[in-house]
Amino acid sequence: MRNTFSEALYKAATTNPDIYIVVADISPAGSMAKFRDQYPDRFINVGVAEQSMIGICAGLALKGCQPFAYTIATFSLYRPFEMVRDDLCYQNLPVTVVGMGAGVIYSTLGGTHHTQEDIAIAGALPNMQIIAPCDPAECTEATAYCATQKNGPVYLRLGKAGEPNFTDKAIEPWAFGKLRYIKRGTDVCILSYGVIMAKAMQLAARFEAKGQSVSVVSCHTLKPLDGDGIRDALRRHRHVIVIEEHAPQGGLAPRTKQIAWDMQARCRLDTFTLQDAFIHNYGGHDDLLAAHGLEVGAIAERVGA
């Protein structure tokens, strides 16, 4: 996903001289080397200094530029939080804060490198938009949006590397602020976003093996959330399941429950999130997700798939 991000950003930068990328000693691979070689004045490495990364992006945007701040998610959002709030959100500047490797992708690096609460934290900020693409193809679309939009700041939550594409045959195109049906069914609807979409697809396959008709939806825009789309999904399916790699508070799961309550939805609604806990487990990403309870077999058992 980070490679497609750098490919998309490089492409945008070739036609727009106002695009800058300000990194904090971490650089996306792939085309970023081309970006750096061709536009050295627009590739800024602040070093291990994330507060200035955000402030410099704000200064660039105050002069009309379209900057991207890039580092591992904990360091792009948490460390310089007050700069994100005051410099970007309060001034409502079109700066994209890229949170790379969000969730618990950096499983073996421990809790200092996990981003379990980022949607809740970024979502609490006025003016902030949040996008979490589920695969490299959506990352390309999201990056192109971020490179041209002037609405205000964006928190772009990315995976790491090597994710497969789920949306090649999606029945709907990507559109900012709209739910996107990857497939559309009539019985069960799985709402998810980000790289944990892999588990949503596996769960859908289990339901389908039992003869159920399943919708799989990428809720890539977490803020503003497509409330109409969520209501429609709750109305059209008898069973809705939310799977997200995020703390139980402030993410898609509680938002969906809130909407369901407000509309008095009649479907069954199950939500699966990370635990409200720092879990010490140094296996792979899947091992850590499983330790949080996000394992397809366990979820399938709970939902009858």
Add this chain to the structure above:
Amino acid sequence: MMHDVTRRNFFDVAAARARCLQYRQRILDISQQVQALHIGSAYSCTEMVDTIYHGLMRRNPDGTSPDTFLMSKGHGCMILYVILEDLGVLGRDDLDLYCKPNGRLGCHPDYGNPGIEASTGSLGHGLSMAVGMALAERGRKTGGVIYTVLSDGEVQEGSTWEAVLMASSLGLTNLVAFVDNNDFQSLGRTSETHPTFYPLVEKFQAFGWECAEVDGHAAAAVFAAVSGREGGRPFMLVGKTTKGKGISYMENVPIWHYRSPSRQEYEQGKRELEAAAAGMAP
């Protein structure tokens, strides 16, 4: 350096003195409209901000400037407001409604208001934003110079030092920063609470800046130091200042960081400013 088109080479110091007395009076008048304002902090940097607007920033025929001023010490914004009023950028109504319902000016500057280039108030944000602005101007080859004023309290913020390091590493020659070094913070004199805060000039020089120290209330010295800079690196001027400068009972008295004078105190302050103005008459 006199051929450098980004610099002006004349500054009428007598006019500056008169203006600064007038600005102090205007702020003193506004202090009677509201419960409190950061009066001492504004008086501390009056001459430096005046020199920036009237001596250093270039003016286009339409009154706009190719240069930018960013008030990093947001709590000093009263001096910014009254200068912008004097320049016709803000209206008298704006100042009359300062900190009042339906007004648009508060105790800290808000981006989006006329002449306000960034929202500040939280300390340690301004210099990074100024670095970003200077980068943008350099990238577009506009020749625009970014001026900013920091409080000495801000120099204690780690984020300020991140920006100090980046400005010199990026070789930003179009960045000119000032420290309003009044040596006061909420809990006392900086020289007492943080003795190793000094020396200051050598710290900036060690981080790759050109740096000078002058009396921050001596407009001629401020102008000469900045306009005479070598210019191969970002420039920092440490202005030695007096908090509350210009009104005797406010000078170096911490409560005047954020307090409005009583009627009696107002009258005394007014008399002192008028006497100073009379004293400088030819």
